[in-house]
Amino acid sequence: MRKCNICKQYKPNFWYKTKKKKTCRTCERTWWNSLLRMLVKQRKLTPAERLGNRLGYMGTAFIMMSPYLLPYDNLGAYTYLIGALLSLPQVWLAKQWNLVVVNCNLLVGYGAYLFN
Ligand SMILES: [Zn+2]
Numbered sequence: 501m502r503k504c505n506i507c508k509q510y511k512p513n514f515w516y517k518t519k520k521k522k523t524c525r526t527c528e529r530t531w532w533n534s535l536l537r538m539l540v541k542q543r544k545l546t547p548a549e550r551l552g553n554r555l556g557y558m559g560t561a562f563i564m565m566s567p568y569l570l571p572y573d574n575l576g577a578y579t580y581l582i583g584a585l586l587s588l589p590q591v592w593l594a595k596q597w598n599l600v601v602v603n604c605n606l607l608v609g610y611g612a613y614l615f616n
Contacts, residue, residue, distance in 0.1 A: 552590035559586030563606075580610040 501510045506527040515524045545553070562583030570576030584606035591599035 548589075549593050552593045555586045556590030559583040559588075559590075562586065574614065577610045577614050580606055581614075584610075 501512055502516060502522075503510050504524040504527055505522040507524065509524070511524050513519075515526070516522075517525060517528065521528075560583065562579045564583075566576040566580040566583060568576070569579055584603045588600065588603050591603060
């Protein structure tokens with residue numbers, strides 16, 4: 501017997517979906533929760549999205565350290581370019597077009613900065 505954390509009633513163990521669950525099945529399956537579940541699309545990340553995520557973290561690290569490296573012989577500009585290139589696939593696959601524009605702006609801006 502366990503106590504449900506929502507209805508506060510004691511119910512036998514088989515009334516709970518797993519051993520760790522604190523909410524009984526009756527409370528889990530209200531019409532509101534089933535409606536919310538129906539609205540959410542369950543999906544896994546594709547391999548390209550996974551790769552994009554990891555590259556994105558690396559790119560973010562490069563972009564983060566760039567402002568501190570700028571005084572040292574423009575090293576920061578190169579790391580800005582690398583960071584923008586690495587972050588681009590993630591935001592492109594996630595269709596976050598505002599961040600795609602920001603990354604392209606980084607590429608164009610610091611590319612021009614280096615060539616001048
Ligand atoms: Zn309950």
